[in-house]
Amino acid sequence: LDLKVDTTSVTASLVPRLWAAEYARRLMGSAAGSDESRSQILQLGVEYGLVTPYTSSLALEDESAYARQGITRRRSRLRGVRLTAIERPGDEERLVNGILLPGAPPAAVMGCSRSSSATSEREEANDGVFAKSAGGQNAPTSIATAPPMADPMPAASAAPVGDMAGSRDTPTGGPSDNELAPTPTATARPMAKAAPAPPMPAQKVAAAPVAPTAHFRPTTEDKNRAARADEKTVFATSATSHRPAVLRALSLCSDVASRPLAERTLLWQKRAKKVASGAELAGIYDRAYAACELPDWRDEAALLDILGRRIETEQTAETFLAHLAPWPEAQRFVARNLLRRTVDVRIAAAVSRVLHGGVDWARVDNEIASTDKVDRQLLVLKTAMLAAPNDPQGDMRYVRLLARAGQRNEAIAHGRRLRDRGLMTPTLAQQLGDVLADAGEAEEALRTYSEIVEFDGQSREARRVLGDIYLRQGWHAAAYRQYKTLTDLDPKNPLAWLRLANAAAGAGRVDEALHIEREVAGGEGTPGPDDPRVFARMLSAARLAALLEKPDPASGATPEAIGRKLKELSLFSGPGSLALLTWDDLDAKLVLGAADEKKETLAGEATDAGAVGLYAVLGGPDAWERSARAVRQRGDLLPRAVRFRLVVLSWDGTKFHVATKEGQLDAGAKQRAL
Known part of the structure; x- marks a missing residue:
């Protein structure tokens, strides 16, 4: 097989250095001693310009600085050009000819190599400067360019001076019509009798417009130069249109930039722990980029993932995503991870507003609700x-x-x-x-x-939501596993333990549920309407009442034993009745009330434990029989049916009595009479 490979191309010129770098890495990681491989590594580093433990890289401002130091530069057409700049078939030829790619990456335009920018500025300065004679007569002169010390960098030598200012945050356009375009080959022209004025600095020469006078008549060569300037303006405008909206500049590289990604990840995590707003997240991202800590997309994605996990509010999400707007790839990466991970509808809505702000979904919902026709x-x-x-x-x-x-x-x-x-x-x-x-x-x-x-197995909120879904579907074993993980992630949350007790009781492990509730009831808490210790005692009363209605003497669940457990809960201070309403769909907010909608509540002491699927009303002995009751939906109406169970536990001073009733609140229904 005869393959024809163009060894003179720009792409092929990279191959020897890549192989040399790989060979040096293998030598450094070999089992042989470092002294044995030192000479080979040193030779590879010097010959191919590699940075190794035994060689270093010297970066000066321009090629003339290397010449003054007596440093011989290797000939390379790739100096300052990235391989990723070759995207289309004709790009390689344009690189060889010294034409800047319109789609070149920002690093090639931002001035990562000071020598390339200085070389470009000298070429601009040495091209077509009109010197004023001592007699006041404007004579067109041209200063011939000196031969370069070494091969210029292709991408930088063709870049216009206006483009070399790309280190700012705003893109710069091409030269204006009044600017002089560089001549590819400078030709010596007759000089005026008076010595020409000293040349201005490169940037000032490129920016200074030429003021024509009445004594100056353009020659044929001047007209050709003007035509080339117009072509350059068109090309520079096309190049500017292909650049990103914002070009970021690198500052001094920090010591962290030279560390492995694993160590940088730990440092980024420490920084992210201290943030409290989206602006601080944006600051960490910008500082890491400016300090050369993000050399490629792999490192940038690792940092964005760390910062994205610190977003906990919709305001933080909006601020950080808006800051990433000039870099769509980074913005989409953070937004996609947020949408995959978050279960908070407010954060999801904030992401949609930033990325797809053209649609008002509230207005769409109103239009959908205004008609009953599905089509x-x-x-x-x-x-x-x-x-x-x-x-x-x-x-x-x-x-x-x-x-x-x-x-x-x-x-x-x-x-x-x-x-x-x-x-x-x-x-x-x-x-x-x-x-x-x-x-x-x-x-x-x-x-x-x-x-x-x-995508976020360590999220407590995600585990809670998934456990609640399994519980309302009746998959108690699966719900138990999710709640068990939730208690491992947040062991001090009493509501998580009560959810675990609900799942255990639904799976038939009532003893385990009672044990968990007893631990919560005896734990820490704050007296008040949201006291989890009261919730635990009420849930235990509902389970014991269900056992009292259908005792199982074979397992030791006799009426006397259950009665003693109920007395230990200390729910009654005298004769009375306790109505306990329980349900498994924790998205529903059910309450007990009078059948008449004008009477919103019942007489008695109410305990609202909707977070664990419980609502209780403690009243007098005959309070439950005096009027009709109903189960009401206090929150938003759900598009699905909600099953519930009502247990009425009465205490006459000597004995407990139990009455139970099961029912269902239909989808979209507000209440159900009992």
Whole structure:
């Protein structure tokens, strides 16, 4: 096989140095002693210009500085040019010819090499300077360029002076029509009798317009120079249009920049622990970039992931994402991780506003609610989704609307397509899982729900949400595992332990549930309406009352033993009745009230423990029989049915009596009479 390889190309010129660098790394990591490989490593470093433990790199301001120091520079057309600049077939030839790429990376334009910028400035300064004679007559003169000390850098030598100022944060355009364009080959022209004025600095010469006078008549060569200046202006304008909106400048590199990524990650985590706002996150990102701590995308992605995990509020998300707007790739990376990880709808909405601010989803919801026709609702939603095709807010509403309209197959297909494309978010996974569960596909729904914690397994909020979903679906074993992980992550949260007790009781382990509730009731707490110790005693009373209604003497659950446990809870100070309402769907906020809507509450002492699915009312002995009661939805109406159980425990001073009733609050219903 005869392969023809152009060894004179720009790309091929990189191969020897890459192999030399790899060979040096292998020598440094070999089992042989360092002294044995030192000579070879030293030779490779000197010959190919590598930085090794035995060689260093000297960076001076320009090529003339190297010549003054007596340093011989190796000939290379790649000096100052990145291999990533070669993106299109014609780019390599343009590099060889010394033409700057319009799509060159910012580092090649920002002046990473001071020698390249100085060389370019000298070429601009040495081209076409009109010197004024001593007699006051303007004579066009041209200063011939001196031969370069070494090969100039291709990308830098062709860059206009205006572009070399790209280290600022705003892009600079090409030269104006009044500026003089550099002549490729300077030709000596007759000088005026008087000595020419000393040349101005490079930047001033490039920026100083030429003021024509009545005595000056342009020659044919001047006209050709003007035509080349017009071509240069067009090319520079095209190059500017291909640059990013903001060019960032590097400052002095810190010591952290030379450390491995693992050590830098630890330092970044320490910095991120102290932040409290989006502006501080943006400051950490900017300082790390300016200090050369982000040499490539791998390092930048690691830092962005650390900073993204510190976003806990919608204001922080909006501020940080807005700061990353000039760098879309970084902004999309942070936004995608946020949407995959967060279960807070407010943060998800903030991300959508920053990335897809053209759609007002509140207005879309109002338009959908204003009509009962499904076709009209889908038309309104699809129109909004066309304006923001990748906005998860639209996909979430689309799946929910299809499920509400009875088009489950279409909703499932759309959700699966999003999952295959990697666009699944916790909220969308919850919507799709609900559709799958309603369709009877429990196993696939279980897998879909589990994606809520896939990208952030250490999130307490995500574990809580997933456990609540499993609990309302009746999958108590799966809910128990999630709540167990939640208690491991947050062992001092009593509500997490009470959720674990609910899952254990639903799985049939009532003894474990009572033990957990006894631990919470005897633990720390603050007296008041939100005292978790009271919640634990009420939940234990509901479980013991259910056992008292159906005792099991074979297991030791006799009425006498259960009665003693109830007395230990100290719920009654005298004869009275305790109504305990429990439910598994913790998204619902149920309360006990009078059947008449004008009477919002019942007479008695109420305990609202909706966070663990409990509402209790303690009243007199006959308070429950005096009037009709109902179960009401205090929060938002849910699009699904909510099952509940009512236990009325009465104490007449000598004995406990139990009455239970189960029911269901229909989807969209506000109350259910008992």
